[in-house]
Amino acid sequence: MLRAAMSSMLVVLCLLLVSCQTTKNQAIYIDFTDKGAQAEIRRTTESIHKPIRIALASVVSAKDTIGYYRRIADYVANQLDVPVILVQRNTYEEVNQLMANGAVDIAFSSTGAYGAYRGLTDVELLAMQQYQGNSLYTTYVIVNKSSTIENMEGLRGKSFAFTDPLSYSGHLSVMQHLKQKKELPERYFSRFFYTYNHDKSIWAVANNLADGASIDSMIYDYAQEKTPELIDQIRIIASIGSALTGPIIMRKNLSSEMKEQLRKIFLNMEKSPEARKGMQGLLIDRFVMPQPNLYEPLRNLYNRVDEL
Numbered sequence: 001m002l003r004a005a006m007s008s009m010l011v012v013l014c015l016l017l018v019s020c021q022t023t024k025n026q027a028i029y030i031d032f033t034d035k036g037a038q039a040e041i042r043r044t045t046e047s048i049h050k051p052i053r054i055a056l057a058s059v060v061s062a063k064d065t066i067g068y069y070r071r072i073a074d075y076v077a078n079q080l081d082v083p084v085i086l087v088q089r090n091t092y093e094e095v096n097q098l099m100a101n102g103a104v105d106i107a108f109s110s111t112g113a114y115g116a117y118r119g120l121t122d123v124e125l126l127a128m129q130q131y132q133g134n135s136l137y138t139t140y141v142i143v144n145k146s147s148t149i150e151n152m153e154g155l156r157g158k159s160f161a162f163t164d165p166l167s168y169s170g171h172l173s174v175m176q177h178l179k180q181k182k183e184l185p186e187r188y189f190s191r192f193f194y195t196y197n198h199d200k201s202i203w204a205v206a207n208n209l210a211d212g213a214s215i216d217s218m219i220y221d222y223a224q225e226k227t228p229e230l231i232d233q234i235r236i237i238a239s240i241g242s243a244l245t246g247p248i249i250m251r252k253n254l255s256s257e258m259k260e261q262l263r264k265i266f267l268n269m270e271k272s273p274e275a276r277k278g279m280q281g282l283l284i285d286r287f288v289m290p291q292p293n294l295y296e297p298l299r300n301l302y303n304r305v306d307e308l
Contacts, residue, residue: 053085054073054105055103057108059163059167062088068278096109099121102251114247127288128244130286136244139216139243140217141213142212142235144235156189159211163197168243199227202231206233207233267287267289
């Protein structure tokens with residue numbers, strides 16, 4: 001009797017643990033008349049309630065942006081009726097590694113990180129971001145407000161802050177510019193370093209730790225809204241080209257049904273007041289259907305990155 005009672009309590013405990021891991025909209029039915037009830041619990045949690053894992057890199061202050069990503073994750077969780085786990089990393093390379101290893105299902109990628117992705121796990125575009133009516137941004141080259149530097153040539157022999165080796169605005173665009181001048185960064189700049197965060201690049205220039213830096217124009221707009229006192233300490237001296245905004249990518253080996261559901265969720269996300277708050281906090285007006293062909297020139301460029 002005691003053993004039977006303890007067994008029943010263990011099954012109930014398993015159910016309680018399972019329910020704690022599910023979203024509030026979920027309902028799990030376990031048939032207790034089945035002698036394999038415990039095995040059924042295990043199968044149910046592995047199939048129906050397997051969480052969706054979303055990766056992102058801390059390209060701006062993680063403390064400031066994680067709340068916005070959580071709103072988006074909550075919306076996805078409620079729409080799919082499954083748990084969603086946010087996985088945050090410091091660099092684009094780490095996010096690419098998570099995707100390559102199949103450790104996550106979706107990633108908020110950067111333009112450069114997607115262009116450079118060559119993982120064993122194939123990925124495909126889930127959606128593109130739109131901001132102020134388009135899916136393009138510009139590379140801004142910034143200096144301290146009190147600096148006498150007026151253009152890129154003025155940064156010759158000066159210190160420079162790159163953002164991330166896989167960042168387009170924070171690295172590759174400047175490398176392209178230097179290549180056109182037949183220059184190398186180690187010769188052109190007195191020194192350069194990586195901040196791994198656009199906020200830190202802005203801060204480094206504002207506090208004279210670097211004479212110049214290159215950042216994403218959307219990040220500049222974000223900082224202008226969130227930390228205007230920091231933006232007041234810098235100025236833009238050059239704009240280098242334009243590039244597509246970072247896409248949302250997903251594992252190609254997700255089921256066709258799941259991919260269709262995810263795409264529908266992202267393309268309609270701006271219709272949800274709560275999700276829209278998260279999007280607006282990240283300077284995303286809406287998600288649109290991806291156009292893979294538009295990213296091909298960038299991917300070809302990253303194939304030749306060693307030449308830069």
